[in-house]
Amino acid sequence: MAAETSRLIVDIPDKQLLDWLKSRNRIPRKWNIALKNLRGRIKSVLKDYLPEELREKYPSSDNIYYFEVQDILNFVRCRQEVTGKDWLGRPKDKRLRAWEEIAENYEKDNLLLAETAQRMTQLTSFEIPQNRRDMSKQEALNSTLTKRQGDLRKKLEDATKDCKNFFEAFDMDPTLDVDLQLFQLKRKLPSIFREIVSVLQAKSFTSILKYHDTFLTNLMPNREMEDLSSLRICISSDIEKLYPENFANSDDSSASDAVQVLGKGQENIGTGSQPVELESFIDWGEFGTVQNHEQLLNDWNVEESDKETTVLESVEERNFKCSLMNDGFRKSVEADLLELKSFLEQRIKDSDEAVGNPQFMLFSQEMERPEDFLLDIESRIENLKEMLKQVNDTSDLFRGPVISRILLLRISRRYEERLKRSLQEKLQRIEKIKSLMNTCEQQKADSAKLFSEAEYNYQKNMEMLHKLKKLIEVRLDSQFPESEIRIILDANNVYH
Numbered sequence: 001m002a003a004e005t006s007r008l009i010v011d012i013p014d015k016q017l018l019d020w021l022k023s024r025n026r027i028p029r030k031w032n033i034a035l036k037n038l039r040g041r042i043k044s045v046l047k048d049y050l051p052e053e054l055r056e057k058y059p060s061s062d063n064i065y066y067f068e069v070q071d072i073l074n075f076v077r078c079r080q081e082v083t084g085k086d087w088l089g090r091p092k093d094k095r096l097r098a099w100e101e102i103a104e105n106y107e108k109d110n111l112l113l114a115e116t117a118q119r120m121t122q123l124t125s126f127e128i129p130q131n132r133r134d135m136s137k138q139e140a141l142n143s144t145l146t147k148r149q150g151d152l153r154k155k156l157e158d159a160t161k162d163c164k165n166f167f168e169a170f171d172m173d174p175t176l177d178v179d180l181q182l183f184q185l186k187r188k189l190p191s192i193f194r195e196i197v198s199v200l201q202a203k204s205f206t207s208i209l210k211y212h213d214t215f216l217t218n219l220m221p222n223r224e225m226e227d228l229s230s231l232r233i234c235i236s237s238d239i240e241k242l243y244p245e246n247f248a249n250s251d252d253s254s255a256s257d258a259v260q261v262l263g264k265g266q267e268n269i270g271t272g273s274q275p276v277e278l279e280s281f282i283d284w285g286e287f288g289t290v291q292n293h294e295q296l297l298n299d300w301n302v303e304e305s306d307k308e309t310t311v312l313e314s315v316e317e318r319n320f321k322c323s324l325m326n327d328g329f330r331k332s333v334e335a336d337l338l339e340l341k342s343f344l345e346q347r348i349k350d351s352d353e354a355v356g357n358p359q360f361m362l363f364s365q366e367m368e369r370p371e372d373f374l375l376d377i378e379s380r381i382e383n384l385k386e387m388l389k390q391v392n393d394t395s396d397l398f399r400g401p402v403i404s405r406i407l408l409l410r411i412s413r414r415y416e417e418r419l420k421r422s423l424q425e426k427l428q429r430i431e432k433i434k435s436l437m438n439t440c441e442q443q444k445a446d447s448a449k450l451f452s453e454a455e456y457n458y459q460k461n462m463e464m465l466h467k468l469k470k471l472i473e474v475r476l477d478s479q480f481p482e483s484e485i486r487i488i489l490d491a492n493n494v495y496h
Contacts, residue, residue: 008483014124017117031114038105049095066106073099116472123465129493134454138447145444156433163426182416189406193324199394200234208387212343230332337395344388351381
């Protein structure tokens with residue numbers, strides 16, 4: 001034990017190992033030439049004397065070194081074809097004799113130490129650092145691809161949402177023929193107009209207008225009454241003027257039927273009630289979005305040639321200023337509805353606050369039958385709420401640019417073609433994003449495979465490095481019994 005502790009510790013950096021061996025005459029000065037000749041001998045023996053069972057494992061001599069020679073030699077010894085030795089003491093089996101000679105040459109002049117030191121230098125300076133670089137490269141690529149996948153996933157969500165909104169805005173089913181649905185959509189405008197007119201001219205809605213006028217006139221005489229003229233003058237004659245074929249066609253049995261119930265028939269307009277399974281689109285910005293109907297109308301007016309610009313101008317020439325076909329008149333009707341809605345909401349709020357006021361409660365108790373009085377007040381509040389519901393339902397008919405879109409479809413062939421082209425680009429964009437996502441996924445799979453290969457080679461080279469390190473330390477310890485030889489590996493090149 002005392003002898004072991006008194007041994008001199010000698011640390012040798014792996015890059016200086018060959019020089020250290022040469023300086024102490026452990027290997028020949030022309031060791032590289034001797035090692036080259038030995039490798040030539042291995043190549044020759046490999047061709048003639050390698051067992052068939054090992055051909056697949058060792059296809060060439062490039063990766064056959066000392067440990068591989070020992071492996072082949074052990075295999076040949078276990079399966080030697082001829083036993084015994086000749087008069088010189090050599091094995092009679094030529095294959096065994098050839099591989100034993102190679103193993104002896106490794107021991108001769110310490111070529112084993114030279115090859116081991118050379119391989120360690122090659123592993124620590126080139127192969128292992130390259131394995132680490134390959135692993136880092138694939139890790140960085142995988143991180144980039146993961147981020148790109150997230151960006152593409154977000155773009156796909158936005159794209160599918162836009163495309164879904166496109167179909168819902170026109171109440172279309174993405175699984176059905178677009179041309180047929182656009183044609184059917186254009187035929188819905190007369191029924192929408194008839195519904196609006198029938199609602200505004202119905203007795204129930206007239207009573208709402210009358211209540212509005214009476215309240216402002218009797219209870220607030222000093223306030224100027226709001227002019228809801230657009231609601232009062234809305235007429236249905238424009239339907240017949242713009243769509244004479246609907247009245248000439250006997251198949252259209254609903255052409256003259258007024259809508260009797262407020263809120264019915266809204267399934268013909270607005271957004272669809274069924275969820276759209278299609279995913280939306282990232283707009284390229286070339287055509288704009290269909291939601292900006294005013295811009296589309298302006299673009300259409302600018303782009304149409306003098307020969308084609310007729311319908312919108314003819315609408316003005318026919319004095320349709322009080323027509324639902326007139327965009328300004330539709331907006332004024334919608335503004336009147338909003339004013340009426342605000343008026344009713346304020347009346348309901350005032351009534352609710354009055355019922356909860358202590359002075360009002362005291363006043364009601366002074367009545368002969370206070371319970372009837374309170375019941376009458378509550379009934380009026382319910383009537384006001386019913387009126388508000390009717391106004392809200394009517395406002396829904398004007399919500400969004402539905403009517404404007406259908407009008408543009410009716411009067412502009414170019415607008416319809418633009419919609420189809422825009423839709424086609426949206427769908428193509430979705431397919432392009434999906435294709436990019438598939439490519440990205442394939443690249444990630446390829447990167448993961450390359451990373452696994454680099455990691456496997458790194459682990460294999462590290463195992464071989466430590467095996468070589470142990471071999472050379474044991475051999476040097478036997479040659480320098482008074483010293484403890486330790487090979488110091490370059491941590492910057494070898495370890496993570």
